[in-house]
Amino acid sequence: xxxxxxxxxxxxxxxxxxxxxxxxxxxxxxxxxxxxxxxxxxxxxxxxxxxxxxxxxxxxxxxxxxxxxxxxxxxxxxxxxxxxxxxxxxxxxxxxxxxxxxxxxxxxxxxxxxxxxxxxxxxxxxxxxxxxxxxxxxxxxxxxxxxxxxxxxxxxxxxxxxxxxxxxxxxxxxxxxxxxxxxxxxxxxxxxxxxxxxxxxxxxxxxxxxxxxxxxxxxxxxxxxxxxxxxxxxxxxxxxxxxxxxxxxxxxxxxxxxxxxxxxxxxxxxxxxxxxxxxxxxxxxxxxxxxxxxxxxxxxxxxxxxxxxxxxxxxxxxxxxxxxxxxxxxxxxxxxxxxxxxxxxxxxxxxxxxxxxxxxxxxxxxxxxxxxxxxxxxxxxxxxxxxxxxxxxxxxxxxxxxxxxxxxxxxxxxxxxxxxxxxxxxxxxxxxxxxxxxxxxxxxxxxxxxxxxxxxxxxxxxxxxxxxxxxxxxxxxxxxxxxxxxxxx
Amino acid sequence: xxxxxxxxxxxxxxxxxxxxxxxxxxxxxxxxxxxxxxxxxxxxxxxxxxxxxxxxxxxxxxxxxxxxxxxxxxxxxxxxxxxxxxxxxxxxxxxxxxxxxxxxxxxxxxxxxxxxxxxxxxxxxxxxxxxxxxxxxxxxxxxxxxxxxxxxxxxxxxxxxxxxxxxxxxxxxxxxxxxxxxxxxxxxxxxxxxxxxxxxxxxxxxxxxxxxxxxxxxxxxxxxxxxxxxxxxxxxxxxxxxxxxxxxxxxxxxxxxxxxxxxxxxxxxxxxxxxxxxxxxxxxxxxxxxxxxxxxxxxxxxxxxxxxxxxxxxxxxxxxxxxxxxxxxxxxxxx
Numbered sequence: 001x002x003x004x005x006x007x008x009x010x011x012x013x014x015x016x017x018x019x020x021x022x023x024x025x026x027x028x029x030x031x032x033x034x035x036x037x038x039x040x041x042x043x044x045x046x047x048x049x050x051x052x053x054x055x056x057x058x059x060x061x062x063x064x065x066x067x068x069x070x071x072x073x074x075x076x077x078x079x080x081x082x083x084x085x086x087x088x089x090x091x092x093x094x095x096x097x098x099x100x101x102x103x104x105x106x107x108x109x110x111x112x113x114x115x116x117x118x119x120x121x122x123x124x125x126x127x128x129x130x131x132x133x134x135x136x137x138x139x140x141x142x143x144x145x146x147x148x149x150x151x152x153x154x155x156x157x158x159x160x161x162x163x164x165x166x167x168x169x170x171x172x173x174x175x176x177x178x179x180x181x182x183x184x185x186x187x188x189x190x191x192x193x194x195x196x197x198x199x200x201x202x203x204x205x206x207x208x209x210x211x212x213x214x215x216x217x218x219x220x221x222x223x224x225x226x227x228x229x230x231x232x233x234x235x236x237x238x239x240x241x242x243x244x245x246x247x248x249x250x251x252x253x254x255x256x257x258x259x260x261x262x263x264x265x266x267x268x269x270x271x272x273x274x275x276x277x278x279x280x281x282x283x284x285x286x287x288x289x290x291x292x293x294x295x296x297x298x299x300x301x302x303x304x305x306x307x308x309x310x311x312x313x314x315x316x317x318x319x320x321x322x323x324x325x326x327x328x329x330x331x332x333x334x335x336x337x338x339x340x341x342x343x344x345x346x347x348x349x350x351x352x353x354x355x356x357x358x359x360x361x362x363x364x365x366x367x368x369x370x371x372x373x374x375x376x377x378x379x380x381x382x383x384x385x386x387x388x389x390x391x392x393x394x395x396x397x398x399x400x401x402x403x404x405x406x407x408x409x410x411x412x413x414x415x416x417x418x419x420x421x422x423x424x425x426x427x428x429x430x431x432x433x434x435x436x437x438x439x440x441x442x443x444x445x446x447x448x449x450x451x452x453x454x455x456x457x458x459x460x461x462x463x464x465x466x467x468x469x470x471x472x473x474x475x476x477x478x479x480x481x482x483x484x485x486x487x488x489x
Numbered sequence: 490x491x492x493x494x495x496x497x498x499x500x501x502x503x504x505x506x507x508x509x510x511x512x513x514x515x516x517x518x519x520x521x522x523x524x525x526x527x528x529x530x531x532x533x534x535x536x537x538x539x540x541x542x543x544x545x546x547x548x549x550x551x552x553x554x555x556x557x558x559x560x561x562x563x564x565x566x567x568x569x570x571x572x573x574x575x576x577x578x579x580x581x582x583x584x585x586x587x588x589x590x591x592x593x594x595x596x597x598x599x600x601x602x603x604x605x606x607x608x609x610x611x612x613x614x615x616x617x618x619x620x621x622x623x624x625x626x627x628x629x630x631x632x633x634x635x636x637x638x639x640x641x642x643x644x645x646x647x648x649x650x651x652x653x654x655x656x657x658x659x660x661x662x663x664x665x666x667x668x669x670x671x672x673x674x675x676x677x678x679x680x681x682x683x684x685x686x687x688x689x690x691x692x693x694x695x696x697x698x699x700x701x702x703x704x705x706x707x708x709x710x711x712x713x714x715x716x717x718x719x720x721x722x723x724x725x726x727x728x729x730x731x732x733x734x735x736x737x738x739x740x741x742x743x744x745x746x747x748x749x750x751x752x753x754x755x756x757x758x759x760x761x762x763x764x765x766x767x768x769x770x771x772x773x774x775x776x777x778x779x780x781x782x783x784x785x786x787x788x789x790x791x792x793x794x795x796x797x798x799x800x801x802x803x804x805x806x807x808x809x810x811x812x813x814x815x816x817x818x819x820x821x822x823x824x
Contacts, residue, residue, distance in 0.1 A: 225684070302683050
């Protein structure tokens with residue numbers, strides 16, 4: 001009873017409170033609805049999502065585009081995408097899956113452009129660009145870069161290669177010379193040596209400096225972590241140099257899925273793993289290759305690009321495999337003089353043409369790099385096309401090379417460039433030209449996002465000695481096969 | 490004149506439901522007021538869950554603009570529960586055998602997301618509760634410098650997860666960290682702890698315990714401080730030993746707060762992702778959330794990602810139900 005009473009009382013007292021709530025509730029809803037009607041579009045600049053480094057040189061990039069004939073009424077805005085390639089892929093995936101109109105142009109990694117092409121989520125540039133430009137790209141641009149920007153079926157162009165990226169061997173010339181070698185006389189800058197020769201030189205120079213526990217922690221650093229860079233790049237290129245391949249002849253790199261051989265469980269691939277085991281744990285370790293000396297440690301197993309570069313830049317390693325971005329950083333090192341530093345092409349395993357499959361053997365460097373692609377939902381396709389036309393210009397490439405160190409996608413531009421104008425990279429143009437001729441693209445198809453982690457994980461297990469090379473590659477063979485048959489069209 | 494009439498009509502239209510509301514009891518009125526909040530809650534909580542479940546019944550379409558394919562029923566769940574997906578890390582991958590122990594692991598134990606997550610949640614919550622309880626008992630005492638002890642206990646909780654992940658990542662980084670050598674000297678770790686599932690699991694576990702014990706300590710401390718001090722005086726007069734005081738006064742009275750704290754921590758631990766991402770990476774220590782991210786972002790397999798997400802919700806709600814049952818009993822016991 002008491003409860004009833006108090007309830008009733010509460011009700012009476014609550015009249016004003018109720019009115020208050022009702023009024024404020026209605027007002028709140030009205031304000032909320034008003035908020036929804038805001039926003040809207042406008043004629044802003046053409047937006048390109050690139051990265052913060054491109055954004056940093058956006059003024060000179062825009063100017064070079066105008067100089068190349070881009071209509072000055074078209075304003076170009078460079079947005080900083082995520083630093084990490086995988087995160088940018090996710091960002092673009094959601095933008096395109098959601099049908100968003102912004103950004104108008106994407107800067108896409110050559111390692112994941114093809115899945116977007118296969119899904120029909122990009123503008124067909126063969127239909128939109130002028131035939132002159134399409135011809136120029138298809139005949140003069142780096143072929144392996146163009147192939148990662150084209151539809152594997154029709155051959156149509158969907159991305160305009162912006163800059164390619166290929167690794168070189170960075171090394172300490174002073175130490176090598178002190179040890180009695182003659183890089184200049186032997187043309188290390190342009191004549192690749194074999195992995196065997198390389199490993200013996202590295203081991204010798206290391207030994208003369210005290211070896212393991214001596215002045216240098218490593219004779220050689222590279223990337224062997226279980227990550228995307230292992231499957232696309234470091235393992236791919238070394239295996240290719242030894243004549244091995246993921247899917248047989250290189251014409252199979254981009255498909256057909258389910259209708260190509262899987263060739264990972266073969267001797268050149270096993271040898272690649274054994275060599276890396278020797279590099280890390282010495283020729284006597286389990287599953288190691290008896291012919292190769294130890295030139296590093298198992299620290300390689302947790303190295304990606306930057307962790308592998310740091311010991312070299314800080315004067316703790318003699319040889320180092322990395323992309324050209326590391327050249328300016330190494331030239332700035334406090335641990336050695338600029339004159340003590342040089343680069344050379346990556347070594348070869350078997351001579352060119354002696355590999356088991358077409359395209360394999362000889363020196364090989366993984367092909368990285370980025371393309372410009374157009375968002376099909378953009379409301380200003382014509383202007384986007386004009387921007388891309390302007391990028392396909394030699395002067396723009398030279399300007400990007402000089403300002404940001406981005407290699408021209410047209411190799412003839414790299415060869416004709418004035419070394420004075422491109423700063424730090426100018427001294428290494430000859431090596432970069434050789435490296436550019438020996439690139440191997442990653443096998444990008446719609447199956448690759450599933451296959452890449454499988455490769456990285458099995459190779460990593462074999463590198464760690466958890467599995468024998470044969471066992472790991474046999475497991476990989478079956479999981480790659482499962483994915484192929486699962487996705488075969 | 491006409492304006493007045495319209496205003497009157499408007500007034501009465503609005504007044505009628507308001508007057509109806511005035512005649513209702515306080516209880517009904519409370520529910521009426523709560524309806525928008527409940528509706529919003531249902532929208533925010535259940536709509537995504539239902540949509541996730543609907544997505545999980547569709548096929549993955551990695552090669553078309555629409556990420557979802559045709560309706561395939563429970564196939565995604567079958568693939569996940571039989572360890573038959575295209576990922577390197579499986580949700581669960583066990584098969585039965587004829588001989589003891591009758592099950593074999595298709596993938597190593599710590600490469601199966603369900604086991605990684607369960608093991609992590611159970612072990613971490615166990616340690617965090619025990620250590621947190623100890624810390625709370627210490628903090629519950631009056632002693633000189635108690636403020637400083639409180640601050641030092643709470644510091645790990647104040648560190649952002651990613652920073653904390655970086656601390657542990659750098660500790661075990663081969664070039665600059667000293668953690669690996671120390672642990673090898675103890676004979677615990679291998680050469681590359683951040684590449685080994687077992688070692689990395691321990692690193693993530695210790696990092697989480699270090700950080701979150703403070704959270705448990707604070708929640709338990711709140712429970713301890715609500716206990717009537719007079720009970721201890723009575724117990725002391727009656728000759729109860731410290732253990733008996735703990736067993737018959739502290740524990741039963743703090744149990745509801747303890748269980749709620751454990752419930753929060755378990756739910757949190759089941760969702761572990763950030764700490765793993767910042768230390769060893771999802772390839773090495775695949776938790777359930779890791780698997781969702783791998784499926785969604787690396788493979789663009791939205792349907793499979795939805796299925797993993799839904800199963801994660803099922804597993805977590807299983808734990809929540811267990812706790813709620815325990816809480817119901819403990820409340821009954823207290824009353």
